[in-house]
Amino acid sequence: MTAVAMDGDPPAGSAGVGTDFAKPPVNEPRESEQFLMQAPPGNPLLLPHTLQELLSKDSVQVELIPEKKGLFLKHVEYEVSSKRFKCSVYRRYNDFVVFHEMLLQKFPYRMVPALPPKRMLGADREFIESRRRALKRFINLVARHPPFSEDVLLKLFLSFSGSDVQNKLRELVQGVGDEFLTCRLATQAKDFLPADIQAQFAASRELIRNIYNSFYKLRDRAERIASRAIDNASDLLIFGKELSALGSDTTPLPSWAALNNSTWGTLKQALKGLSVEFALLADKAVQQGKQEENDVVEKLNLFLDLLQSYKDLCERHEKGVLHKHQRALHKYSMMKKQMMSATVQNKEPESVEQLESRIVEQENAILTMELRNYFSLYCLHQETQLIHIYLPLTSHILGAFVNSQIQGHKEMSKVWNELKPKLSCLFVGSSNMPTPPLSPPDGNFFSN
Numbered sequence: 001m002t003a004v005a006m007d008g009d010p011p012a013g014s015a016g017v018g019t020d021f022a023k024p025p026v027n028e029p030r031e032s033e034q035f036l037m038q039a040p041p042g043n044p045l046l047l048p049h050t051l052q053e054l055l056s057k058d059s060v061q062v063e064l065i066p067e068k069k070g071l072f073l074k075h076v077e078y079e080v081s082s083k084r085f086k087c088s089v090y091r092r093y094n095d096f097v098v099f100h101e102m103l104l105q106k107f108p109y110r111m112v113p114a115l116p117p118k119r120m121l122g123a124d125r126e127f128i129e130s131r132r133r134a135l136k137r138f139i140n141l142v143a144r145h146p147p148f149s150e151d152v153l154l155k156l157f158l159s160f161s162g163s164d165v166q167n168k169l170r171e172l173v174q175g176v177g178d179e180f181l182t183c184r185l186a187t188q189a190k191d192f193l194p195a196d197i198q199a200q201f202a203a204s205r206e207l208i209r210n211i212y213n214s215f216y217k218l219r220d221r222a223e224r225i226a227s228r229a230i231d232n233a234s235d236l237l238i239f240g241k242e243l244s245a246l247g248s249d250t251t252p253l254p255s256w257a258a259l260n261n262s263t264w265g266t267l268k269q270a271l272k273g274l275s276v277e278f279a280l281l282a283d284k285a286v287q288q289g290k291q292e293e294n295d296v297v298e299k300l301n302l303f304l305d306l307l308q309s310y311k312d313l314c315e316r317h318e319k320g321v322l323h324k325h326q327r328a329l330h331k332y333s334m335m336k337k338q339m340m341s342a343t344v345q346n347k348e349p350e351s352v353e354q355l356e357s358r359i360v361e362q363e364n365a366i367l368t369m370e371l372r373n374y375f376s377l378y379c380l381h382q383e384t385q386l387i388h389i390y391l392p393l394t395s396h397i398l399g400a401f402v403n404s405q406i407q408g409h410k411e412m413s414k415v416w417n418e419l420k421p422k423l424s425c426l427f428v429g430s431s432n433m434p435t436p437p438l439s440p441p442d443g444n445f446f447s448n
Contacts, residue, residue, distance in 0.1 A: 044185060045192045045378060047385045049146060051392050058084035058143040060158065062136035064128065065090065076119065076128060078135065082143070082158040089161050093119065096135055098166040099157045102173045103142065106153065108316065109179060109379035111309035111386070113141045137302045141309075145386070147179070180375050187371055189378035197377050204384045205314050211391075212307040219300040222401070226297055229289030229408070233282040240278025247272025270422070277419040281412055288408030295400035303393055310387055317376050 061081040081088040096115055103112045116134035119127070142148050143158070152172055160168055180186045194200060247268040 043192050045381055047146065047382055047389065049389055051389055054144045054146075054389060057149050058082055058140070060136065060139045060143050062132055062139060064132055078132065080139065080158065084143070085155065085159045087159050087161075089159065089165075091157075091165070093131070093135075095157075095165050096138070098169050099153065100138075102153055102169045103148065105178065106151070106173050106176070107147060107179050108320070109313070109376045110147060111145070111306065111313050111383045113138045113305050113309045114312065133298060133301070134305075137298070137305050141302065141306055146382075179379075180372055183375070185378075186375045189371070190374040193374065193377055193381065197381070201377065201380060201384075208307060208310055208384070208387055212304065212311065215300060215304055215307065219297060219304055222292065222296045222300055226289045226292040229285050229292065233285035233289065236278050236285060237282035240275040240282070243271045243278065244275035247274075274419070274422065277415055277422070281415050281419075284408065284411045284415060287411075288404060291404050291408075292401065295404060296397055299393060299397045299400065303390060303397075306387065306390055310383060313380065313383060317380060320376075 060083070061079075063079045063081075065077045065079050075092060078091050078093075079088055080091050097118075100112065100115050103110075115138060116131040119131070139158075143154060148154055153169060156168055156172060157165070162168065176182065185192070247270070249268065
């Protein structure tokens with residue numbers, strides 16, 4: 001699918017579809033920032049958007065709905081709710097697949113985020129939840145992407161409530177052609193590109209590769225931190241339950257331990273009541289872990305999905321239109337050599353005319369490929385800008401992480417402080433047992 005999309009062979013016909021669909025208002029342009037590639041003032045190449053403008057384009061929720069039993073398998077369905085279009089529709093994973101294919105077919109030179117893997121046999125709840133999160137990231141990135149957000153494909157996917165959404169999506173693309181054929185600036189793309197576009201493309205690709213590697217490591221560490229919080233919750237809960245079990249023990253004391261009977265009874269009562277505080281501590285730890293999964297890990301995954309789509313786009317550019325252009329140039333060179341050889345050997349006029357005709361056709365094909373190549377670079381230039389517009393998301397992620405840590409430790413500290421006075425009753429009831437300090441004295445606790 002990717003190779004076909006990048007080749008850019010247009011389908012038959014060029015009729016437009018769905019021009020009456022509403023488009024979002026055009027944002028006022030802002031000054032280009034230092035990270036943008038240099039280009040003349042007023043260049044349509046430059047994106048005028050800010051991160052806040054992109055995030056406010058839409059917010060799409062993807063939630064699981066109860067499974068429906070099919071003839072052989074259970075099918076997972078999702079309720080997809082768009083804030084922008086103010087509606088909810090039901091979608092299956094295969095609907096997302098067709099939507100993804102149509103986006104690639106219509107926008108082969110843009111960042112189309114990858115879909116999560118198809119369900120495998122024996123998929124558990126964890127896999128299904130992970131895929132739901134990935135589908136939510138995918139549709140939100142698409143809904144906030146400037147060209148995609150104004151396209152009829154997106155509106156149909158988010159608002160069409162009929163049962164044949166896949167056929168409707170295919171019909172929208174059939175006979176229309178890709179973005180190169182529909183964009184009025186496609187054939188002029190070269191005029192807007194900086195002279196050193198190839199060098200800038202290589203530098204940008206290397207920079208974004210490094211950013212991806214760093215964010216990948218950050219995501220892994222954030223996952224571990226969130227996971228530890230949830231593991232800590234489980235340990236705290238078990239710790240409290242064991243204290244409660246110890247306090248609820250009804251095993252009678254042997255006669256030789258009767259001297260300490262009153263002390264043990266008091267201790268058991270105190271231990272039994274501590275499980276409430278430990279359960280509350282566990283609940284606070286779970287809340288912190290879940291919050292960091294949603295506000296930190298998911299945002300890191302969102303940005304990683306975007307960076308990966310940029311890396312995929314760079315590969316499509318090199319293996320698709322650029323590679324095809326190079327092959328066409330090689331073929332043209334071979335034809336020219338054949339023409340020179342035919343002229344020298346005085347071959348029949350008919351064969352020479354056929355060769356000339358083929359050379360003219362190849363020249364036209366090369367011209368089209370050159371235009372596509374420049375348009376691909378034009379789109380890559382804009383997609384690079386889009387990556388940098390998303391970079392301030394880093395501060396949002398760090399802010400969410402810091403706030404989660406502060407709030408989590410604050411709430412747990414409050415419970416620990418409420419628990420502390422209750423420990424004093426553990427040492428009441430024995431005249432020969434002084435109340436020990438609640439923390440060890442300075443120095444080694446086990447020192448002589």
